[in-house]
Every structure is written in C-alpha cells, then in structure tokens.
Amino acid sequence: MTSSPSDYVVGFLEGNLGLASGSLRHEVIPRDLADELTSVLQGAPSRDPSSPSIELRIKQFLAELEITALEEAGFFVRKSRWPNAAQLGVCLTHDVDNIERPMEHILKVKDRFSKADLAKAMKGELSLYDNLELIGKREGAEGFRSSFYLLSSNYRLGKVRPAARRLHSRGWEIGLHGDFGTHDSDMEMKKAVERLTGGVGIRPRGLREHYLRFDFRKSWSVMDGAGFDYDTTVGNNDKLGFKLGLATPFHPPDAGWRPLNLLELPLSLMDTTLWGYLKKGEEEGLADVMRLMAMVEEVEGLFTLLWHQEAVRMKGGRVYWLEVGEWRQHDYPWRARTEGFDAYPQNEAGDEGQGQVGVGQQEDRRRKS
Numbered sequence: 001m002t003s004s005p006s007d008y009v010v011g012f013l014e015g016n017l018g019l020a021s022g023s024l025r026h027e028v029i030p031r032d033l034a035d036e037l038t039s040v041l042q043g044a045p046s047r048d049p050s051s052p053s054i055e056l057r058i059k060q061f062l063a064e065l066e067i068t069a070l071e072e073a074g075f076f077v078r079k080s081r082w083p084n085a086a087q088l089g090v091c092l093t094h095d096v097d098n099i100e101r102p103m104e105h106i107l108k109v110k111d112r113f114s115k116a117d118l119a120k121a122m123k124g125e126l127s128l129y130d131n132l133e134l135i136g137k138r139e140g141a142e143g144f145r146s147s148f149y150l151l152s153s154n155y156r157l158g159k160v161r162p163a164a165r166r167l168h169s170r171g172w173e174i175g176l177h178g179d180f181g182t183h184d185s186d187m188e189m190k191k192a193v194e195r196l197t198g199g200v201g202i203r204p205r206g207l208r209e210h211y212l213r214f215d216f217r218k219s220w221s222v223m224d225g226a227g228f229d230y231d232t233t234v235g236n237n238d239k240l241g242f243k244l245g246l247a248t249p250f251h252p253p254d255a256g257w258r259p260l261n262l263l264e265l266p267l268s269l270m271d272t273t274l275w276g277y278l279k280k281g282e283e284e285g286l287a288d289v290m291r292l293m294a295m296v297e298e299v300e301g302l303f304t305l306l307w308h309q310e311a312v313r314m315k316g317g318r319v320y321w322l323e324v325g326e327w328r329q330h331d332y333p334w335r336a337r338t339e340g341f342d343a344y345p346q347n348e349a350g351d352e353g354q355g356q357v358g359v360g361q362q363e364d365r366r367r368k369s
C-alpha cells in the first residue's frame with residue numbers, strides 16, 4: 001500500500017507507461033518530473049499548460065528507460081495503452097445542461113439556428129435544445145458511442161428518461177452532471193446520485209461537474225466516496241490547453257497519497273471555450289479541435305471532448321458534425337466509451353471477448369466491411 005508522494009509517483013508512472021507493478025525503482029525517476037506531478041495533483045498550474053507537458057516529459061523518461069534497459073538487459077517490454085497499440089483514444093462526452101428554453105429566448109437568439117430548424121421549432125415539431133436522440137442517431141451511424149451527463153435538478157428528469165434509457169440500452173452512457181454543491185459535499189453528491197438514479201432508472205458510474213467546479217482537496221474523495229468509477233471534470237473553461245499537463249487516465253491520490261479507485265479522465269477540450277470564451281469562428285474552432293487532438297496523439301493519450309448536447313444545432317456547436325466526419329475519414333482505430341474505464345490500462349477481460357485487449361467498448365468500422 002503506497003503512502004508517500006514518491007510511492008504514489010512510482011505507481012502513477014508504472015500505470016501510465018504500462019510497466020509491470022514493482023518494476024520501476026524510485027531512484028531512476030527524475031526529480032523534476034516527480035515534483036511537478038505531485039504539485040499539479042494538488043492544484044498548482046503545470047509548467048506549460050498549453051501542451052500536455054507532463055506527458056511529454058514522461059515520454060522523454062520512457063525513452064531513457066528504454067535505452068538503459070536495452071543496454072542492461074537487451075530488451076524492454078511495456079503494455080501499449082490502447083487496443084491494437086493505437087496511438088490515440090477518443091472519448092466523446094456531452095453535458096446536458098438544458099433540454100429546453102422559453103420561446104422568448106429562442107426568438108432572441110434565432111440567428112443561431114438554421115431557418116428550417118427554427119420553422120419546425122415554431123410549429124412545435126422540434127425541440128432545438130434537446131438533441132439526445134439526434135446525437136445518438138448520427139454518432140451511431142458513424143460507429144461512435146458517447147456519454148451524456150445529466151443534471152439532476154435543472155429539468156424534469158421524466159422528460160429525458162425515455163431518450164436516456166433508449167440510448168443506454170444501445171451502448172451510450174448516462175452519467176451525472178454534478179449539480180451545484182456536489183463537488184465538495186458528500187451529502188449533496190449523494191442526493192444528486194439518488195435523484196438521477198430514481199429519475200432515469202440508471203445508476204451513474206461516471207460524472208462531470210457543472211461549470212467544471214473542482215476542489216483539489218475534496219472533489220476526488222467525494223466522487224470516490226459516492227462510488228463513481230471515473231470523473232472527467234479536470235480541464236479548462238476559459239482557455240485551450242491541458243490544465244494538469246496530462247492527457248491519459250490516472251487514479252488520483254487521496255489525502256495520504258494512496259491511489260483512489262476513481263479514475264480521472266483529464267478533459268482535453270470543451271466546446272464553449274471556443275465560442276463563448278475565445279470568440280473563435282467555426283473554421284478556426286474546428287482547426288483548434290484537430291490541433292489539440294494531434295497533441296494528444298503525440299503522447300499516445302486520450303482525447304476527451306466535451307460538446308454540450310444543446311449546442312449541436314447552433315452556429316459554432318454544429319461544427320460537431322464536421323468533427324465526426326473528420327474522425328470517420330481518419331478511421332481512428334480506437335474509440336473509447338467512458339464506461340468501462342475501470343479496466344484501464346487495457347486488460348484481457350476488456351472487450352466483449354472479441355480477442356482484443358482493451359478498455360471500454362469499441363466499434364471498429366473496418367470489422368463490418
């Protein structure tokens with residue numbers, strides 16, 4: 001059982017690099033890497049938040065380990081992070097902040113929508129802000145599955161229940177979008193989990209906090225204590241980049257530097273950062289998504305994207321469909337679904353017995369053809 005920052009760092013790096021437990025010696029770990037890792041996990045900014053800087057440093061460390069091992073033993077083995085040794089995992093997530101807005105609001109912002117959608121909405125044939133089914137249909141057609149995080153107290157859960165249950169039964173995940181107060185209160189978290197579980201009949205296994213609210217001293221332990229398998233809150237609101245300098249899942253430490261059962265999937269990018277905070281044009285926003293994804297690919301990481309479901313019919317938000325098209329074209333070999341990350345790093349029991357080691361579930365389009 002680990003109990004010191006340096007023990008934690010050893011375990012973190014073994015997990016990150018796919019090395020056998022107990023194979024890494026304390027003394028070979030560069031001091032600067034250990035210090036930065038422990039300080040970002042306590043909330044300090046990373047040295048270079050514009051890039052996955054700690055992952056890059058770990059990659060450099062890996063190269064050093066390989067050289068030493070080849071000199072000393074003549075071989076070096078590590079588990080690859082993703083099935084088929086893919087360079088990248090892509091994890092698609094949608095916060096469900098709203099599913100409807102009053103007509104006065106819609107009229108005020110009508111230029112955001114296409115004329116056809118607006119006309120249908122005026123006739124009551126379409127709900128512009130409830131796109132769960134639309135996303136499910138279009139992602140499914142391209143072989144993707146994603147996760148939806150529902151607020152438990154902002155709208156009547158009965159209204160999303162049928163769509164949530166249909167999606168869930170077809171392989172999409174329904175998680176919790178943590179309501180106000182849940183990020184630092186065991187009691188509020190428990191209440192939110194109970195509301196969601198009762199309201200949609202699905203117990204959430206993963207979550208993201210509303211407004212990415214996060215307290216490094218409390219939130220992970222609250223989430224772990226509530227029985228979640230994973231969180232994907234830790235990321236930036238107001239700028240692009242990597243808040244922790246990390247881009248791969250890891251088990252955060254508790255107050256005594258023991259790894260929690262909870263897994264953190266660092267958030268790579270949020271849609272509203274592009275349009276709301278940075279006022280980007282659509283073309284520029286799309287380029288940013290691809291640029292950050294390439295940075296994650298460079299470190300063999302997990303690109304975790306937050307795209308609000310209410311935005312996919314709007315200017316800006318509709319860029320999501322272009323992204324889906326780009327991913328299809330590149331035919332990324334491995335697509336993550338957040339549920340199932342309890343098997344990370346990949347293990348044999350992973351992937352529905354299809355003979356591939358893996359976390360989560362994947363749907364490989366090439367297998368169909």
Ligand SMILES: [Zn+2]
Pocket residue numbers: 095096097177209210211
């Ligand atoms: Zn939210």
